[in-house]
Amino acid sequence: MKILKSWLQDYFSDNISDQRLIDILMSSGLEVEDFVSGIDENVIVAKIIKIVKHPNADKLQIVSVDTGKEKLKIVCGAGNIEVGQLVPLAMPGAKLPTGEISQATIRGVESFGMLCAEDELGISNDHSGIFILSSEYKTGKPLNQYLNSDTIVELDITANRGDCLSHIGVAREIAAFENSFARKEPISLSKIDSKHCSEEIDINVKNPEFCPQYLARVIDNVKIGPSPKWLQDRLIACGAKPINNVVDVTNYILLDLGHPMHAFDLQKISGQKIIVRNAKRTEDIVTLDGEIRNLNSKMLIISDEKEPIAVAGIMGGKNSEVDENTKTIVLEAAEFDPKNIRATAKDLKLSTEASYRFERGIDSGGIEYVINKAANLIAKVSGGRILQGIIQVGEKSKREDIKIEYDKIRCQLGLEISNEEVNHILRLLGFVVNDNFATVPTWRHDISIWQDLSEEVGRVFGYDKIISIQLQKTASPKKSGYYFLEELKDILVKYGFSETMNYPFLSENDVATAKLNNKNLLEIANPKNEENKYLRNSLIPGLLKNVAKNPSFDSIQIFEIGHTFQKTKESISLAFASAGKSTNQQKVVDVILSKLNIKSSDRTVTITEYNRQELENFKIKKPLVCVCEINLSKILGNKKVYQNIKLNNANKKIKYRGMSKFPAVTRDLAFIVDRKVNVENLANDIYCVSNLINRVELFDEFASNKFGKDKKNIAYHIYLQSTEKTLNDPEAEKIINKIIMNIEKKYLAKLRKA
Amino acid sequence: MATNLKKNQMIQGNLHPISSLIREAVKAFESLGFKVFEGPEVDSEWYNFDALNMRSDHPARDMQDTFWLTDGRVLRTQTSNGQIHFGKNHKPPFRILSPGQVYRNESTDFKHEAAIFQLEGLYVDTDVKVGHLFYTLDFFFKKMYGPETKVKFRPSFFPFVEPGFEVSAKFNGKWLELLGAGMVHPKVIKNMGLDPIKYSGFAFGMGVDRLVMLKYGIEDIRLLRSGDLRFLKQF
Numbered sequence: 001m002k003i004l005k006s007w008l009q010d011y012f013s014d015n016i017s018d019q020r021l022i023d024i025l026m027s028s029g030l031e032v033e034d035f036v037s038g039i040d041e042n043v044i045v046a047k048i049i050k051i052v053k054h055p056n057a058d059k060l061q062i063v064s065v066d067t068g069k070e071k072l073k074i075v076c077g078a079g080n081i082e083v084g085q086l087v088p089l090a091m092p093g094a095k096l097p098t099g100e101i102s103q104a105t106i107r108g109v110e111s112f113g114m115l116c117a118e119d120e121l122g123i124s125n126d127h128s129g130i131f132i133l134s135s136e137y138k139t140g141k142p143l144n145q146y147l148n149s150d151t152i153v154e155l156d157i158t159a160n161r162g163d164c165l166s167h168i169g170v171a172r173e174i175a176a177f178e179n180s181f182a183r184k185e186p187i188s189l190s191k192i193d194s195k196h197c198s199e200e201i202d203i204n205v206k207n208p209e210f211c212p213q214y215l216a217r218v219i220d221n222v223k224i225g226p227s228p229k230w231l232q233d234r235l236i237a238c239g240a241k242p243i244n245n246v247v248d249v250t251n252y253i254l255l256d257l258g259h260p261m262h263a264f265d266l267q268k269i270s271g272q273k274i275i276v277r278n279a280k281r282t283e284d285i286v287t288l289d290g291e292i293r294n295l296n297s298k299m300l301i302i303s304d305e306k307e308p309i310a311v312a313g314i315m316g317g318k319n320s321e322v323d324e325n326t327k328t329i330v331l332e333a334a335e336f337d338p339k340n341i342r343a344t345a346k347d348l349k350l351s352t353e354a355s356y357r358f359e360r361g362i363d364s365g366g367i368e369y370v371i372n373k374a375a376n377l378i379a380k381v382s383g384g385r386i387l388q389g390i391i392q393v394g395e396k397s398k399r400e401d402i403k404i405e406y407d408k409i410r411c412q413l414g415l416e417i418s419n420e421e422v423n424h425i426l427r428l429l430g431f432v433v434n435d436n437f438a439t440v441p442t443w444r445h446d447i448s449i450w451q452d453l454s455e456e457v458g459r460v461f462g463y464d465k466i467i468s469i470q471l472q473k474t475a476s477p478k479k480s481g482y483y484f485l486e487e488l489k490d491i492l493v494k495y496g497f498s499e500t501m502n503y504p505f506l507s508e509n510d511v512a513t514a515k516l517n518n519k520n521l522l523e524i525a526n527p528k529n530e531e532n533k534y535l536r537n538s539l540i541p542g543l544l545k546n547v548a549k550n551p552s553f554d555s556i557q558i559f560e561i562g563h564t565f566q567k568t569k570e571s572i573s574l575a576f577a578s579a580g581k582s583t584n585q586q587k588v589v590d591v592i593l594s595k596l597n598i599k600s601s602d603r604t605v606t607i608t609e610y611n612r613q614e615l616e617n618f619k620i621k622k623p624l625v626c627v628c629e630i631n632l633s634k635i636l637g638n639k640k641v642y643q644n645i646k647l648n649n650a651n652k653k654i655k656y657r658g659m660s661k662f663p664a665v666t667r668d669l670a671f672i673v674d675r676k677v678n679v680e681n682l683a684n685d686i687y688c689v690s691n692l693i694n695r696v697e698l699f700d701e702f703a704s705n706k707f708g709k710d711k712k713n714i715a716y717h718i719y720l721q722s723t724e725k726t727l728n729d730p731e732a733e734k735i736i737n738k739i740i741m742n743i744e745k746k747y748l749a750k751l752r753k754a
Numbered sequence: 755m756a757t758n759l760k761k762n763q764m765i766q767g768n769l770h771p772i773s774s775l776i777r778e779a780v781k782a783f784e785s786l787g788f789k790v791f792e793g794p795e796v797d798s799e800w801y802n803f804d805a806l807n808m809r810s811d812h813p814a815r816d817m818q819d820t821f822w823l824t825d826g827r828v829l830r831t832q833t834s835n836g837q838i839h840f841g842k843n844h845k846p847p848f849r850i851l852s853p854g855q856v857y858r859n860e861s862t863d864f865k866h867e868a869a870i871f872q873l874e875g876l877y878v879d880t881d882v883k884v885g886h887l888f889y890t891l892d893f894f895f896k897k898m899y900g901p902e903t904k905v906k907f908r909p910s911f912f913p914f915v916e917p918g919f920e921v922s923a924k925f926n927g928k929w930l931e932l933l934g935a936g937m938v939h940p941k942v943i944k945n946m947g948l949d950p951i952k953y954s955g956f957a958f959g960m961g962v963d964r965l966v967m968l969k970y971g972i973e974d975i976r977l978l979r980s981g982d983l984r985f986l987k988q989f
Binding site for chain 2: 026027028029031158159160161338339342343359360411412413414446449451452454455458459463464466467468469470471473474475476477478479480481482483486489490492493494495496497498499500501502503504505522523524525526527528529532535542545546549550552553556557558559562563565567570647648650654656657658659680694695719
């Protein structure tokens with residue numbers, strides 16, 4: 001939700017800096033998603049006195065401006081400026097939404113700031129040219145003196161804090177952290193008509209369980225039209241669209257006090273009766289968005305004598321909408337049951353600003369204030385007269401007070417805090433404290449146990465004051481199956497296999513390709529795309545897709561350990577695959593089986609070799625692919641303890657190179673080196689030559705005396721790739737030559753010419 | 755005579771960076787007495803939601819989009835289901851660490867994934883305090899990122915804890931929100947079959963994918979499950 005600083009200041013008079021505002025919001029638990037400061041002090045009104053062409057750039061100009069104090073030269077590219085105009089100048093040090101302005105040299109000419117377009121000031125999206133200012137502004141003055149520039153904070157309000165979906169709610173939090181109180185001005189109603197509203201409308205709440213309170217006022221003689229600018233400005237800044245003066249006020253009150261309201265056109269209410277009841281199964285309603293909504297008997301609606309006129313707490317009906325001919329309105333402010341609103345909104349797949357707030361709970365003690373403030377504002381902006389009295393059905397429900405467990409709170413937080421300090425913090429937040437009991441404010445629905453109070457006390461007192469307490473020493477924990485699985489990974493890695501992690505999903509297409517029977521698969525009821533239709537019962541389709549995805553590798557050895565799913569059973573499985581010209585799959589199977597204590601005569605573990613057609617189905621071009629899958633659940637199941645496992649440590653020196661969109665250049669290099677040379681170390685040395693080398697792959701290693709005594713031939717594929725562009729031949733050649741030079745020198749190697 | 759040096763066996767494979775990071779974390783928490791326990795990925799609505807104080811009639815249920823199975827069960831949305839499974843079968847005190855995959859039914863992009871790894875910790879005992887939680891996480895981040903690492907706690911909301919915290923660590927000079935934590939909600943303790951007046955606890959959970967991305971500067975989360983060997987071979 002978007003919050004305006006100027007609006008918050010309706011509720012507390014002290015000036016507060018932007019930084020302090022953010023700090024408080026963060027430490028109160030209201031997450032700041034985005035923050036736009038008002039126009040910086042260092043953006044001033046400047047007068048253009050001269051424009052000349054930039055000597056080194058066709059599209060740029062050098063603009064001389066008068067700042068009232070001095071004359072400055074600014075480099076500018078916009079075409080819409082003329083001598084004599086007033087324009088916004090961001091001086092060095094000015095903070096704009098795009099960053100801080102500094103003095104800069106642009107194509108050899110010094111620029112002492114920047115002339116700004118509207119978007120650069122963060123006041124609109126307009127980037128069509130420099131923002132030309134009114135000639136009434138004074139040269140040298142900060143621009144924010146003239147423009148209504150506000151600090152806007154976008155908050156991500158957690159599901160427990162419905163009370164902060166409003167300016168008053170956020171103001172209360174800020175005031176409490178400033179050791180004071182948000183102040184709601186009392187409402188004195190103006191323009192009261194002698195007629196009583198009960199002469200115009202009758203209210204009947206049939207289902208008080210879903211509607212504990214219903215308040216209504218009637219306003220006569222309204223003239224529907226656009227709202228005044230200040231009201232529209234606030235709505236727009238918060239992301240709401242102005243509609244007309246009456247609707248705008250209800251939306252304004254929603255953002256202001258967090259209470260969703262509704263206005264009906266009295267002339268359109270049949271029988272001048274409002275009935276709050278559950279819908280009939282056969283009823284439907286066209287809501288304000290033009291959609292027909294089928295209702296059911298669990299849904300609470302507002303109806304007149306004949307038919308539904310609103311879905312309670314969610315959206316009004318077309319049939320009672322306020323329009324340009326409306327003369328008299330009925331203003332509704334009610335409390336609806338959060339669970340019922342939530343269920344109805346889900347059933348109708350209709351979530352609105354109103355339902356969002358009712359689901360989270362409104363201030364059940366503030367409804368009269370809400371309806372009075374709204375009525376007054378509507379009278380003011382539409383010229384209407386408020387009829388006497390409020391029709392009020394029901395009253396706010398009583399909630400149980402909470403015992404303040406001072407000792408438990410002190411103990412849980414580990415804070416030295418007196419009972420008096422606890423009471424003071426709770427009072428700042430609007431609790432009434434009496435005899436060790438706290439009455440929860442009517443706007444807070446997230447507080448019911450002492451732990452909730454503990455959080456309130458802790459966050460206002462300051463979590464930074466909580467001191468760490470060391471955990472008591474215990475015996476080192478027993479090593480579970482996790483360690484065993486990790487040990488298997490180490491073995492596979494040692495044998496050249498790389499670990500992959502695949503989604504546990506299968507599409508209909510995967511099922512067909514892998515010839516699985518979808519009757520045995522668990523199915524997702526609400527997949528967002530067809531890739532997520534089933535849960536895998538085997539790791540193999542994923543591995544085969546991995547093989548297909550890596551055509552540039554001559555030989556592939558991969559494995560995965562992950563969960564697999566049958567209709568009633570979830571298992572942990574291991575699968576590994578080798579692909580290429582030849583494989584050592586049998587050797588690895590033997591090692592793994594002996595680790596798992598499975599006899600190699602066990603028929604349940606088999607290596608599958610795929611034929612050409614099957615490989616084609618998976619779009620695999622490699623001549624040979626072998627896979628093997630083992631269900632590990634049984635082996636892990638017997639509560640073994642694996643105390644002596646030592647896992648390999650993570651290699652901390654890895655430097656990741658980003659993946660590039662540009663094609664790689666491949667070169668093969670073969671060297672004759674001493675037999676003892678370690679091929680991995682040599683590969684590493686190749687890597688170190690340039691950042692543009694992103695893969696070094698050994699593809700041949702062959703020892704023979706024909707290369708010389710104790711010599712061997714080693715050959716690498718080398719992939720060169722830039723993240724910024726396609727490399728050209730000379731660039732690649734330069735790197736390759738450097739590799740050859742380095743390797744020949746360090747390993748006394750000899751390049752083998754192809 | 756020519757000798758084939760069996761090149762396949764001489765060149766190492768690669769451990770997935772997610773596995774490596776979990777391994778590092780397990781090692782850190784092991785020294786504080788945390789034992790690894792893994793819960794199921796497919797679970798009942800009760801274990802995944804209700805037992806964790808997320809009833810279907812409360813908006814907290816909407817915090818994540820959920821994959822529902824046609825048999826009424828769910829793909830877990832957080833590893834916290836393991837808390838209840840473990841708590842039901844063990845008597846405190848206990849300290850467990852649950853690494854595992856969790857699921858979000860949302861469209862994927864470079865920041866969002868349908869499957870991510872979480873690492874969750876739980877400590878239940880008599881008289882567990884907020885200070886214990888602060889100590890544990892401070893210890894963990896210093897172990898992972900060096901003794902100078904600073905850790906900060908801010909209020910936040912997760913239905914299964916009260917009070918709840920958002921925990922940030924200063925990483926390469928920048929504050930980053932890395933995990934959620936809090937004191938186990940008495941209702942959750944009760945759902946483990948334990949007496950919430952006698953027992954208290956803390957819990958925390960972090961997204962492993964994000965930690966891996968930060969560690970290596972990986973810009974697209976989808977690379978982790980791409981099966982692209984040009985990526986995997988770097989680790």
